[in-house]
Amino acid sequence: MLCSICKEKPATVHITQIVGDKAQKLDLCEECAKAKGVNDPSFAPADLMLGLGASQEIEQSAGGVETKCPRCGFSQADFKKSGRLGCSECYKTFAEGLEGLLKSMHKGTHHAGKVPEALRATREQSDRLKLLQKKLAKAIEDENFEQAAQLRDEIKQVTPRGTGLSVT
Amino acid sequence: MGTTPMKLDEFLISPAETARRHGPHDRIVMSSRVRLARNLKDAAFPGWAKKPERLKVLETIRPAVESLPELKDAFSDVMDNLTALDKQILVERHLISREHAAKGSGSGLVFNREESFCVMINEEDHLRMQALRPGLQLRQAWSAIDHLDTELEKKLDYAFNNELGYLTACPTNLGTAVRVSAMLHLPGLVLAEQINPIIQSVNKLGLAVRGLYGEGTEALGNVFQVSNQMTLGEGESAIVERLDKVLSQIIEHEENARQTLLEKKPKVVFNHIGRAYGILANAHSISSKETMNLLSLMRLGVDLGLFPAEERSAVDELFIVTQPAHLQKQFSDKLSAEERDLLRADMLRDRLKHVSRPNAKKGGSGLDKPANL
Secondary structure: OOOOOOOOOOOEEEEEEOOOEEEEEEEEHHHHHOOOOOOOOOOOOHHHHHHHHHHHHHOOOOOHHHOOOOOOOEHOOOOHHHHHOOOOHHHHHHHHHHHHHHHHHOOOOOOOOOOOHHHHHHHHHEEEEEHHHHHHHHHHHHOOHHHHHHHHHHHHHHHHOOOOOOOO | OOOOOOOOHOOOOOHOOOOOOOOOOOOEEEEEEEEEEEOOOOOOOOOOOOOHHHHHHHHHHHHHHOHHHOOOOOOOEEEEEEHHHHHHHHHHOOOOHHHOOOOOOEEEEOOOOOOOEEEEEEEOEEEEEEEEOOOOHHHHHHHHHHHHHHHHHHHOOEEEEOEEOOOOHHHOEOOEEEEEEEEOOHHHHOOOOOOOHHHHHHOOOEEEEEEOOOOOOHHHHHHEEEEEEOOOHHHHHHHHHHHHHHHHHHHHHHHHHHHHHHOOOOOHHHHHHHHHHHHHHHHHOOHHHHHHHHHHHHHHHOOOOOOOOHHHHHHHHHHHHHOOOHHHHHOOOOOOHHHHHHHHHHHHHHHOOOOOOOOOOOOOOOOOOOOOO
């Protein structure tokens, strides 16, 4: 079995760690294990829970480790420690670092399931807006100005007044 | 909260009744479950919230859940009112997670009389609601919990984001925040030594295989939980359909494995089942783990016609009542592990004394038709 990090050397360190109620198995070569600080208590549970490199990915996002969620005070170090976030606002605060992580653990990065009834209309509207804007950009690129004008009018109609939803 | 504690054991369905419940494919699929995670928009997730905030969330969510018609006359209590033993009983009944059993003040639990809906408040997320069904009934479980969630969203302000869907404490649950799972009894695949390749190929499809009590637990009694892992980028129905398809294939493989074992290695199968019966019916001390593993073989014996079909519910009941917390509840919560092993053996000898020895001549008569490949 090869090391799950370098994929070169044989894995000699096998660990199963339970964090909360999640168990994760890792097979590492000695060097990578050392580099990851497996015997070191600072070994990030986030890496175990969410996959290797998760804590690094988070750290590399804008603001570095010092970033704190303005609403709940949760920090990147807290995420590294627990593998969980502090509040729903954290997804905005740490959006940049989370993006790659979500890509690696899920099928896609865009929600494709149920939407609360109350938000359904606005979601459909914003999806439609996005589509129209894409079409508009394409029309301008193709110098198809007649179609562009039509699309611009459509966008104006779809955009709710006074909501601050941007058309650009 | 100063509520009067509810009597849990008076509320829970008796193990005998639970064991008599039936559903499609229940020889192999013991139960189906769909769980949704939801959080309130304006509060920190339970793992980060301070106690007053958790209490506030509990006070907001609990009455909303109790007001649903599906949870009328439900069992509803705060976790601090439940004893450690009660919580363990609930884990053994698969109504709550081990994580929830560890919760105290600020967490709550609501489940209905049929035990078909169960809502954990302030587990890892503010809300973890699940629909449970006997046998293979993923679609039914999904539509039931979908309905409950739709009712609940009218009363609560969920944390939802257009791009990321339902926001959860752990990014692994983001999006639909759904976990669709089934509990499978796969003694045939284990005996035929085909279980590992099956687990590996199921894993490759992005599905998780876990043990009897969920994440991080071993597969006692040849019972495995299969569930989706990814929650973002795919709709709930697609997840349900995908899992359903994979489960149908696992069922087929299990049936084929049993058939092949009976044809090619009948003595091996009868030997395993006969020894299981011998030990269970005659032991004077037996651990919970050994009991589960041997009861699994007896259950296989019923499926294969070595024991009368009506013994299945007796076996399934023993699966429940021989677990540690259930034994303590029945006898005394001060029992040591050794004392439990003696009482467990007494119980098994007593219950199995009227079950006649496995009849290998009849073996095979109760087997499902070989599946068409």
